[in-house]
Amino acid sequence: MRRVLIFGDDDRSVLAAVRSLGRAGIAVHLAPFNWESPTTQSRYVSAVHRLPRYSDNPIVWLDELRHLLDQQQFDLLLPCCERSMLPLDQNRDRFADQTIALPAHDTLTILNDKQRTRDLCARLGVPTASGRPVREDDNAQSLVAELGLPLLIKQTQSYRLANLTSRNGVVQVNTADEVEAFLAAVPTREGLLVEHYFDGDGLGLSVLAKDGVISQAFQHRRLGETGTEGGSSLRISEAIDPRLRAAASAISAATGLNGVAMVEFRQDRTGNFILIEVNARLWGSLPLAVASGVDFPLYLFEQYVEGRTRPQVDYRVGLRGRNFLRDLHAIAMTFRTGPGHWSQALQRLAGFAMQPASWALGRERSDTFVRHDLGPALAQLRMAPRIAENRAHRRAEPDLERRNQGKSG
Structure with missing residues (x-):
């Protein structure tokens, strides 16, 4: 076997x-x-x-x-x-x-580093957000004058080998005072990247490639996000945008990608888009791709073990995927932002409550609740109080301290 x-x-x-x-x-x-x-x-x-x-x-x-x-x-x-x-x-x-x-070392060196990915996109003509590395002589006034507000400040690498227990988070700063406070709080500016926040929907184009040539692609749109880092709790499958496919193909070819990747974009109301980052690994919205008909883990196994490459498969468009606990947490956080967001929170809560009906009608799938494998969902429910307590503890920490520790806030 x-x-x-x-x-x-x-x-x-x-x-x-x-x-x-x-x-x-x-x-x-x-x-x-x-x-x-x-x-x-x-x-x-x-x-x-x-x-x-x-x-x-x-x-x-x-x-x-x-x-x-x-x-x-x-x-x-x-x-x-x-x-x-x-x-x-x-x-x-x-x-x-x-x-x-595992993709080649040279591929990971580029795609695991946000600034190197930005440099590659600049050479390929793939749009990215306005931004650059943070310099020692930067101050709040100069950054705001150059890039505007709001700003996102992040590490060029989400994880570093020297400290794999802590994920480097993303900080959104909305005023010059917040920029100044952040710069004063960080112990070093080395490895920091600052970008103008691009307002729009989060899109993901997931791919499987061999020698830089994409064999499978799948696109989803985020309907519910869990924070500035772009994680999603609710998504929907949609038809592939040829422009996003072209951008992903150019990056795959330039890096000689062997394996899977999720190319993350944002698209505004006018249709303009930027590339956010590339994750050269399996991604959080993978359950939706598999449920829609693109079985990336199996195709990846076949490619590496059997040398088999399947032609692009058709997949279902319009199927929603939801992560039960993450979505519930995202709704609770929306309520906490104040009365101005309660209407949005109530709308999301109504959709959350309709999950069983959506499952029965085939309109939605759960990341964890699957009839043929209930063990993980039941275990997740048993652990829910502990998870909520941990999140409450993190919210009690000072905001900048929590973010600088690399925890997802």
Whole structure:
């Protein structure tokens, strides 16, 4: 029986991959970061391997993983986020005997760095937001005069190998005073990128490519976002915009992409768009792509293990996908913004309450609630009070302190 070792535990991308490959008759072994993750409760998980954290001791992590791979044969290693991708990329020589679904090092060097991605887009003619790296001589007045308001300030890399336990977040600043406060609070400006906020809908063009040529593409639009970092709790599948496809194709060709990626865009009301970033890994809205008919995890396995490339498949347009707990949290946060947003919050709450009817009518799918695999959803519900408590604790932290720690606020 074929085997895959999946690194991660996210209840969106990882769970979708577990279910996809498990349904295909592949034995799925999981190496989670959170050993209590609801994803571990999936009926399609054959075994859970409790590897130590790389950040705690890289040598121990390498030795434990090497020992596991020497004891068990896997057809594919599938890292699902930077916390496993970066260590595997850094230590490719230790795993040269393994097939790893990981783009080339040179590809990751570009796509994992937002400024290098911006530089590539400039050469290719792909539009991006007005912005640049933050300089030591920058101040609030100069940045506002140059780029306007609001501004987004972010690290060029979401994760760094030296600290994989903390994700570098995105800060939106709306006034010159907020810009000044942020610049005064950060310990260093090295690696900081500032961009003008581009108002519009979040779009994602997800792709699978081989030698830089896209074989599968899928597009979705975000209907509900969870913060300035662009994560979504509610999305809808839609037909591919040829302009976005052309931009993604140019980037894939220029980087020689082998594997999956989600190319993130924003589009305003006039139809103008910009590229936000490229995530060269499985992405949060993956359950919607699979439910719509584009089984990226299986096609990725086939490409790496069997050398098979499928022609573009047709997929369903107009299907919604929702993450239960993330959407509930997003609605609660909308209520907290004040009475001016209550109408929007009530509208979203009504849609949230109609989920069972939407499931029955085939208009919507849940990331976690799936009839043939209820374990993760039930575990998620049991953990909901603890998750809410953790989020309440984070909200109680000073805003700039929370953001500078890299936590999603």
